[in-house]
Amino acid sequence: AQSVTQLDSQxxxxxxxxxxxxxxxxxxxxxxxxxxxxxxxxxxxxxxxxLSGSTLVKGIxxxxxxxxxxxxxxxxxxPSVHISDTAEYFCAVLSVAGNMLTFGGxxxxxxxx
Amino acid sequence: xAVVSQHPSWVICKSGTSVKIECRSLDFQATTMFWYRQFPKxxxxxxATSNEGSKATYEQGVEKDKFLINHxxxxxxxxxxxxxxxxxSSFYICSAEDLGExxxxxxxxxxxxx
Numbered sequence: 001a002q003s004v005t006q007l008d009s010q011x012x013x014x015x016x017x018x019x020x021x022x023x024x025x026x027x028x029x030x031x032x033x034x035x036x037x038x039x040x041x042x043x044x045x046x047x048x049x050x051l052s053g054s055t056l057v058k059g060i061x062x063x064x065x066x067x068x069x070x071x072x073x074x075x076x077x078x079p080s081v082h083i084s085d086t087a088e089y090f091c092a093v094l095s096v097a098g099n100m101l102t103f104g105g106x107x108x109x110x111x112x113x
Numbered sequence: 114x115a116v117v118s119q120h121p122s123w124v125i126c127k128s129g130t131s132v133k134i135e136c137r138s139l140d141f142q143a144t145t146m147f148w149y150r151q152f153p154k155x156x157x158x159x160x161a162t163s164n165e166g167s168k169a170t171y172e173q174g175v176e177k178d179k180f181l182i183n184h185x186x187x188x189x190x191x192x193x194x195x196x197x198x199x200x201x202s203s204f205y206i207c208s209a210e211d212l213g214e215x216x217x218x219x220x221x222x223x224x225x226x227x
Contacts, residue, residue, distance in 0.1 A: 038216060044208075045159075092157075101206065106215070
């Protein structure tokens with residue numbers, strides 16, 4: 001079994017401030033890790049993914065995430081957010097065998113001017 | 114919390130048959146549901162957005178006649194894979210959006226076409 005926990009359901013932040021959205025997971029097998037963004041009234045878009053290799057992954061729109069195996073975390077960061085980053089962000093894990101995909105509960109990022 | 118169910122969770126069918134997958138929001142009303150497809154070792158691909166009482170909006174490259182979506186009520190959307198072929202074998206996931214625009218994901222349906 002595997003599970004994903006996004007510790008913050010909402011994160012308010014001022015424009016141009018840095019932000020970190022936290023994601024922790026548990027799994028008995030090796031996993032791939034993903035971050036998705038969902039803008040209002042739209043479907044999910046892939047921000048970034050970790051499959052193997054460097055633990056620091058860079059994605060679109062200036063986001064990056066770091067895979068920490070010992071802490072089973074995959075936190076998402078951005079050094080300076082924009083109003084347009086206001087959206088719901090989902091962390092997900094996929095078992096390497098490819099037969100189980102699990103999402104976290106989502107974190108709503110609210111960027112204020 | 115809110116729950117989204119999918120039925121069936123597993124389906125194996127012969128090539129040429131049609132398969133219907135149901136997505137239900139169990140304790141909330143969902144005016145919008147999304148259907149995704151996941152290929153092995155890859156991220157999700159949005160197939161279509163389903164709005165209750167209206168036609169689904171398909172993403173570019175998704176065949177409307179192949180993947181029929183019906184959102185007949187505020188708690189049920191169905192995806193029918195018509196004349197399924199082996200290349201349609203995949204993991205199909207739905208999500209439902211409540212009135213507060215919070216997303217809830219179904220557990221997924223694994224389709225294997227022989």
